Amino acid sequence: MCRFLAYSGEPVFLSDLVCAPKHSLVHQSLHADEGKTETNGDGFGIGWYGEREEPGIYRDISPAWSDENLVNLCRQVRARTFFAHVRASTGTATARLNCHPFVHGRHMFMHNGQIGGYHRIKRRIEALIPDSLYDSRRGTTDSEAIFLLAIANGLVSDPVRAMAGTLGTVRDLMKAAGIAEPLRFTALLTDGDTLTAYRWACDGRPPSLYYREDEAGIVVVSEPIDGCRDGWQVVPKGGTLQARRGERAVLIAPADGARKGLGQGQRIAA
Template sequence: MCRWLAYSGAPIHLEKLIYGPEHSLIDQSLRATLGAETVNGDGFGVGYYGDGELAPAVFKDTKPAWGDRNLRELARHVRSPLFMAHVRASSGTPVQQTNCHPFRYGRWLWVHNGAIADFSRLKRDLVMAVHPELYPSIEGSTDSEVMFFLALTFGLSEDPPTAVERMVGLVEKTGRAYGVEHPVQMTVATSDGERLWAFRYSTERRSRSLFHSTTTQCLRELHPEMFETMELAEDARVVVSEPLRDMPDIWIEVPESTYTVIEHEVFEMHPFYPKFPK
């Protein structure tokens, strides 16, 4: 599968989270402890928002994240109030740049860990459900990108939780039509640059791991040599596939079948229920 993180708060350098902590995303690309695979070396990507109304910037490549000098340089110099980073372990689709996360459409970013079971059998039906105006923007061949464009089709920009619930409902209904018992396995993060949503769900109710940091003080304890002297806003939050440091008290495990939303000082958790098409 994959590992990812997302950050929302006062602008910080990307390297603070991608490289800094002892179990950083770079470390997880080599030594993941809670993932389906230990090594996540089939490419990487970062997506980050800046000032103004511009769409987020995306940088990704097929090389392993741990040895990429350009990623190191970018992470050292870029500051952002909201960013996502992802290291990939392919579930069967080719290792190519267009299959690396995050995926972008307009101001929206999307990262995913998990898989659609038997995607090759379900793919045609699912892709055909993407809105015709969105279809030309699909660049790669992954189930993750199809999930993103289905969510966009179902109104991601207007109501993200409902759009993702409808997307999952369609995938499950399609999977069952083909005899796939457990079609969906996912943790997902998506953002429009203002708000950040994260989802944890699987059909069999055994989802991949997902954690939230608790408070700004958590970040200072997480990596004091980097955050102690920084003026972090009280609303700073990190969402991760697995904790960046072995300090259980400062991480909240997102419950099964749950989504969260972060918007400035708002942090909420809500139950997640697929919405099946009629």
């Protein structure tokens, strides 16, 4: 599984969170504590919002721990919202176009998890993506396919309902194909102003997700970047976290318990 980090708030240098902390994302690319694999060396990516409406993006297939360009770029770029991701492939090729985050217009998306048996239903999923969006597909990952299908299902206007419906459709395809492997979906979506973090799985075992919020902004991570859990809150299994710029984050509790996590829930204070 992959590791990732998202930030939204007062502008900061990317290096303050991606590179500098004791257990930074760069460190996690080689020594993750809570992932399925300790090493996440199948590429990396960063995406950030600057002066333009659409985000900038830098991705490569080299391991994050050995890429000097990544470190130098993070030292120079200051952003109000950014994503960073280190990849451990679940079966698709190690290629730049398969590295996260993925961008469509002003929206940016990254994923940690998998569609069990994806190769058996890949063609069926892709057939559901409208031609107007399929032209934007560049890689071969399940993550990018989910992103584009969710956009077709209304992700821009309702990111929780659209994603729940999308994953419900994928789950139906998995069942029809007799796939026993789980669908696990811990993911992040943003348009630069609103951040949505999902922690869902059909078997109640979604990858880890934490957040820390203060007056300056919010940080969402796969695992704490300072090496300890003090001050970090856990996004509950089946839950969704939403944070809009200038407002307190809100947790959406799972609708039917932590097991499925594919439906809408009740808003609760974060």
